[in-house]
Amino acid sequence: MSVSNEPNSQAVSAPVIGLTTYLEQAQTGVWDVKAAFLPKVYFDAVNRAGGIAVLLPPQPVDAVVAGRILDGLDGLIITGGKDVDPARYGQEAHPATDEPRKDRDAWEDALLTAAIERELPFLGICRGAQMLNVALGGTLHQHLPEVVGSTRYSAGGGVFNDNDVQVDEHSRVAGLIGGVVTAKSYHHQSIDRVAEGLVVSARSHDGTIQAVELPSVPFGVAVQWHPEQDYDDIRLFEGLVVAARTYRGSHRPDGVA
Template identity: 75%
Template sequence: MNASEHTEEPTSQAPSALASRDRWRDHHSSSAPLIGLTTYLEQAQTGVWDVPAAFLPKVYFEAVTRAGGIAVLLPPQPVDESIANRVLDGLDGLIITGGKDVDPARYGQEPHATTDVPRRDRDAWEDALLTAAIDRELPFLGICRGLQVLNVSLGGTLHQHLPDVIGSTRYNAGYGKFTENAVEVHAGTKAGELLDDAEALAVHSYHHQAIDEVAPGLTVSARSDDGTIQAVEVDSVPFGVAVQWHPEENADDLRLFAGLVEAAREYRR
């Protein structure tokens, strides 16, 4: 390619159309809220490397971007109140993602034989971020482990192995395979508002733990037919929703992510 070919302007669009397109892109990029997503910190293999690494499945942050947000990943790291607040200073919304079981010592129990080896670094990181988010009313969404972290952070407890309680493994088939379950979303709640008060919402499940004692300040906003709590929300904030299922696994239903992004956009304003 010679110099004249390299610098030739495209003829398919007039300069005014290009300028209009660029202004549209700049406007929407500048108004898109920043959503922080917590990540795993585990041993990971890629190519010749086998090292501790922070990572998050693509479906999480892809759901955020498709809903109109900008995704920012938040790996576990040393944390205190001031660090948590400094992180949230740069965000408009927060997602506490799925992952390993919460350390049962945090809610005064000994570990069940099936409970994961605790990741205390991640527990402390997410607890600090959630506490600071609630204090400043930053919109947040908890997913699976995120619901459990929220409940424990506010003083609730967990069933460490749900099959012992309900007598089945309907919520966890293992081997990375999600199961489909129906949940009833309660009317008059934020989850009900976002999910049209669905009486039989089909969701993707992958959990062997669930809420036992509900923490003070939380309202249950969805259950499944066996009584398992499937969603809660924080009474004291405009948008603090957590679900036990994995909404990121349903690419056709972005309502929870869209609700968070819109709340984050309002928070930013």
């Protein structure tokens, strides 16, 4: 059987999307080691949306390293995970706040800063929305049940609660998913004071911020829920991939879009 050397046109034009990962103690077989990992649903959504997924584990970083990484990407996703270190927004840790993952915080802050500077399309998911807000100078509610009076967003035990979200009809998010969405929620923190430059584009009925966007870049969107958990709705990922393909066409030497 012969193998064709002809390039696959879809693969050639597919944008490369980087996804940040966890770095935690993990077990597999006889091994119990610190490891980088990310649930498959994240990069499966990127693949189904037409992108090529590349995983980005936390590691030592500065502006030069972040720039080198983004040189090879057409889009970026800041994924969910442990709580952002409250010291980053000038607060003491709440008893319910996770132990800080300072390496991941620094990693994602540097990647977001570089992405914004070069207008690389990005999508923040859950922690990713919080990280974006903190990186730009905003703050977080450290334990949302104390604010809204229930655990509707944080059932625990790996159970994602459904919560209705109202989207601003004039927002980029509405252009992607419409005016109302049933969100898959798994978070006990949320955005409090919104960073300068960010615009709130969705809330739930109790006022909890559910999406923000950065109008100063072509595509800078972050949602508090977990769109990767809804197999039948990949519109946010498709929006990122479309923006990343446009970015690739205008920034890559081959000019392929």
